[in-house]
Amino acid sequence: MDISIWIVNIIVLASVLGTDLGRREVTKARLLRPAIAAAVIVPLYVKHPATSGAGLALELGGAALGLVLGLAAATLMKVRREEATGKIQTHTGAAYAALWTGVVGARLAFSYGAQHWFTQSLGRWMYTHQVSVDALTDTLVVMAIAMLLARTGALAAKRGAVASRAGRAQMLAV
Numbered sequence: 001m002d003i004s005i006w007i008v009n010i011i012v013l014a015s016v017l018g019t020d021l022g023r024r025e026v027t028k029a030r031l032l033r034p035a036i037a038a039a040v041i042v043p044l045y046v047k048h049p050a051t052s053g054a055g056l057a058l059e060l061g062g063a064a065l066g067l068v069l070g071l072a073a074a075t076l077m078k079v080r081r082e083e084a085t086g087k088i089q090t091h092t093g094a095a096y097a098a099l100w101t102g103v104v105g106a107r108l109a110f111s112y113g114a115q116h117w118f119t120q121s122l123g124r125w126m127y128t129h130q131v132s133v134d135a136l137t138d139t140l141v142v143m144a145i146a147m148l149l150a151r152t153g154a155l156a157a158k159r160g161a162v163a164s165r166a167g168r169a170q171m172l173a174v
Contacts, residue, residue: 004045005111005140011037012144013104016073016151021097026079026088026159034152038145045141048134055135062139063146070150073099077151079158081165088162090155103147107140 015037019030050056076096081088114122114136126136 005137006108008041008045008141008144009104009107011041012148013100016100016148017097020077020090020092022092024090024092026090026155031152031156031159034148038149041141041145046138048132049138050132050135053131054129055131058131058135058139059142062143066143066146066148067150069099069103069143070147070152071154073147073151074154074158077155077158079155079162081162088159104144107144111140 015033019033024030050059073096076092076099078091079088080091125131126133
């Protein structure tokens with residue numbers, strides 16, 4: 001594992017908690033930022049994606065797990081339209097922060113452990129299953145980005161639903 005895992009995870013955690021924790025307005029920029037981050041991070045850090053075998057299965061599994069965790073995070077994010085201002089805002093708290101921090105902490109602990117705690121057993125597993133170090137690293141990066149994008153997609157969908165309900169309510173009030 002190289003420093004890229006640490007960089008990606010710290011960037012993801014800082015950006016998510018910095019933009020989501022507490023009460024925050026949902027803007028187009030807030031929805032676009034994670035896609036821009038992914039567009040920058042993936043080409044920089046996913047150098048040699050696996051195209052077959054166990055490496056590809058691992059990377060796809062990481063992406064799937066990231067999607068599930070991102071959707072789980074989105075369930076902890078309440079999206080409401082503020083009556084006074086009409087702005088759509090999210091409300092998140094300790095559970096949301098704990099989920100993100102726990103997931104990022106687990107990825108970082110795995111990365112550290114791969115180099116210091118269970119290097120030999122992981123190496124044997126990788127050799128047996130023909131998984132390269134690049135595939136393992138890519139899996140962790142892809143998982144982080146998939147979690148971020150799934151959360152953002154769910155946020156966009158929730159924002160749309162709240163805006164749609166607000167529009168219907170306005171039409172009925174007329």
